[in-house]
Amino acid sequence: MSKVVVDISMSLDGYVAGPEVGPEQGLGVNGEAIHDWCVGPGRSPADEAILAEAFERSGAVVMGRNTFDVVDGPDGWNDEMGYGADVDPTHQPPVVVVTHAVPEAVRLVEQFHFATGGVADAVARARELCPRGKDVVVMGGASVIDQGLAAGLVDEMIVHVSPVLLGAGTRLFAAAGAVRLEQVGVLETRAATHVTYRVGPA
Amino acid sequence: MSKVVVDISMSLDGYVAGPEVGPEQGLGVNGEAIHDWCVGPGRSPADEAILAEAFERSGAVVMGRNTFDVVDGPDGWNDEMGYGADVDPTHQPPVVVVTHAVPEAVRLVEQFHFATGGVADAVARARELCPRGKDVVVMGGASVIDQGLAAGLVDEMIVHVSPVLLGAGTRLFAAAGAVRLEQVGVLETRAATHVTYRVGPA
Numbered sequence: 032m033s034k035v036v037v038d039i040s041m042s043l044d045g046y047v048a049g050p051e052v053g054p055e056q057g058l059g060v061n062g063e064a065i066h067d068w069c070v071g072p073g074r075s076p077a078d079e080a081i082l083a084e085a086f087e088r089s090g091a092v093v094m095g096r097n098t099f100d101v102v103d104g105p106d107g108w109n110d111e112m113g114y115g116a117d118v119d120p121t122h123q124p125p126v127v128v129v130t131h132a133v134p135e136a137v138r139l140v141e142q143f144h145f146a147t148g149g150v151a152d153a154v155a156r157a158r159e160l161c162p163r164g165k166d167v168v169v170m171g172g173a174s175v176i177d178q179g180l181a182a183g184l185v186d187e188m189i190v191h192v193s194p195v196l197l198g199a200g201t202r203l204f205a206a207a208g209a210v211r212l213e214q215v216g217v218l219e220t221r222a223a224t225h226v227t228y229r230v231g232p233a
Numbered sequence: 234m235s236k237v238v239v240d241i242s243m244s245l246d247g248y249v250a251g252p253e254v255g256p257e258q259g260l261g262v263n264g265e266a267i268h269d270w271c272v273g274p275g276r277s278p279a280d281e282a283i284l285a286e287a288f289e290r291s292g293a294v295v296m297g298r299n300t301f302d303v304v305d306g307p308d309g310w311n312d313e314m315g316y317g318a319d320v321d322p323t324h325q326p327p328v329v330v331v332t333h334a335v336p337e338a339v340r341l342v343e344q345f346h347f348a349t350g351g352v353a354d355a356v357a358r359a360r361e362l363c364p365r366g367k368d369v370v371v372m373g374g375a376s377v378i379d380q381g382l383a384a385g386l387v388d389e390m391i392v393h394v395s396p397v398l399l400g401a402g403t404r405l406f407a408a409a410g411a412v413r414l415e416q417v418g419v420l421e422t423r424a425a426t427h428v429t430y431r432v433g434p435a
Contacts, residue, residue, distance in 0.1 A: 043392065043414065043430070044406035045247045061411065180398070190245065192394070194414040194430055196382070196406055204246035204398055209263065212245065212396040217421035224419050224428050228245075228396055 033161045035154055035184055037169045037176050038085055039203060040065050040191040040223070046200035047173050057101035064195040073222025081218060081225055085189070086115035089124045090165025091157040093150070095175035096130040103138050114170070124168075125160040129153045129175050150178040173203045180207040180230065188212070188228045235363045237356055237386055239371045239378050240287055241405060242267050242393040242425070248402035249375050259303035266397040275424025283420060283427055287391070288317035291326045292367025293359040295352070297377040298332040305340050316372070326370075327362040331355045331377050352380040375405045382409040382432065390414070390430045 041047050042065050049059030058066065067073035069082055092114060094102070102108045110120050126143050129152075133145040144160065146153035153175075157167040166187075169179050179185045211231030218225040243249050244267050251261030260268065269275035271284055294316060296304070304310045312322050328345050331354075335347040346362065348355035355377075359369040368389075371381050381387045413433030420427040 043428075044409070064413075192426075192428070194416040194428075196409050196412040196414065198406075198409060198411040204400075207246065207398050207400060209400040210398040211266075212398065214396040214421075214424070214426065217419065217426050219416075219419035222416070224394075224416065224426060226245075226394070226426050 033090060033158050033163075034166045034186045035158075035169060035179070036088070036166045037179065037185050037188040037190075039171055039176060039189075040069065040193060041203050042193050042195045042197045042200075044196045044198065045202050045204060046197040047171060047203045049197050049200040052097070052201060054100050054104045055106065057098075057107075059200050061195075061197055062200065064197070065193045067193060068191060068220055068223035071222070075221050077218070077220040078222070081191075081220070082115075083118050085168070086118045088166045089115065089168045090161035091124050091167050092126040093153045093157050093167060093169045093175065093179075094126060094128055095172045096128060098170070098172050098175075099126075099128040099130070099134075099143070103134075103143065105138075108139060124165075125157070127153045127157045127160070150175055151182055151184060154179065154184050173201050174206070177204060177206040180204075180210050185230045187215075188230055190226050190228070192224045192226065193222065235292060235360050235365075236368045236388045237371060237381070238290070238368045239381065239387050239390040239392075241373055241378060241391075242271065242395060243405050244395050244397045244399045244402075246398045246400065247404050247406060248399040249373060249405045251399050251402040254299070254403060256302050256306045257308065259300075259309075261402050263397075263399055264402065266399070267395045269395060270393060270422060270425035273424070277423050279420070279422040280424065283393075283422070284317075285320050287370070288320045290368045291317065291370045292363035293326050293369050294328040295355045295359050295369060295371045295377065295381075296328060296330055297374045298330060300372070300374050300377075301328075301330040301332070301336075301345065305336075305345065307340075310341060326367075327359075329355045329359045329362070352377055353384055353386060356381065356386050375403050376408070379406060379408040382406075382412050387432045389417075390432055392428050392430070394426045394428065395424065
């Protein structure tokens with residue numbers, strides 16, 4: 032069965048986005064610093080190898096509705112900018128969106144699926160869409176990740192810890208509860224510390 | 234002039250102690266998991282080298298009053314258990330405590346000094362007590378570290394990130410504000426990821 036892997040960048044003080052997040056400012060105020068290692072000037076060949084390996088493993092993606100509204104928006108994903116677009120633009124894994132209501136209009140209609148039964152439903156749908164030998168990747172936002180951790184749905188977690196304190200914004204793990212982790216690998220690049228955890232028994 | 238170095242262990246979700254901290258439970262409920270790398274069964278020879286190097290650098294220590302009340306309490310520091318006690322029990326650096334009022338009774342009277350003018354006053358006192366070539370170490374708690382960061386008093390920060398989500402407790406960085414950091418080194422041991430940051434201009 033596919034592994035369910037959380038893959039997320041956060042500031043050292045635990046934020047995945049700065050304050051005032053919205054469709055036109057998906058990362059919030061100063062949120063770019065969190066992603067400097069992957070989309071900013073801090074990106075290095077070692078970071079590119081991490082991105083390429085993560086993309087290679089991805090058989091299906093789970094995201095929340097707010098994240099979807101950003102990536103499917105007019106300034107969102109395209110052939111040059113999106114999940115794995117600069118690694119292999121010909122292959123885009125299916126994405127399952129956790130939402131209360133299926134949106135009326137979808138720009139990237141072939142890529143997106145909608146699950147209205149919560150995070151567990153979305154993960155189950157993503158497993159069905161995921162090719163054998165690949166992972167289901169939970170990419171965020173924070174609320175979907177926290178719900179997945181709290182429900183014991185996550186097998187592994189890769190956290191890219193960026194060297195910045197934001198002081199405000201959207202905090203990861205605020206609703207995940209107490210979770211035991213096993214640290215299974217650490218990679219250092221110039222603009223982040225990339226830590227892989229196995230998620231322990233609840 | 235001595236460098237001012239924050240040295241602190243935190244859970245991946247940013248807690249330096251679990252809930253219900255008090256003199257008899259200095260790390261709070263489940264807080265031991267945060268310090269498994271240094272005082273628990275997770276401690277390895279690599280962790281011991283990190284501890285020994287940190288202790289070797291320390292010329293003076295700054296701590297908050299709540300931390301003092303734990304370490305000077307009946308179950309607190311002694312020849313076997315305390316700052317650097319298992320590295321070199323013959324040498325204990327002076328400690329400056331940030332407090333509103335000097336305590337009436339002090340058990341470890343030779344080691345402790347009291348600063349009633351806030352964190353800046355405590356750091357200044359610690360600099361005076363710190364031998365040339367050694368560092369002033371701000372060991373916590375979270376409030377003293379946050380105040381030091383917010384006031385621009387910190388030059389360097391070593392954060393030991395432990396593989397656990399606590400979900401509740403005393404959170405580090407909650408009052409530090411936005412701070413730019415430069416990641417200058419990462420060490421992986423079995424029970425923690427040890428990251429050193431240079432603290433950027435405010």
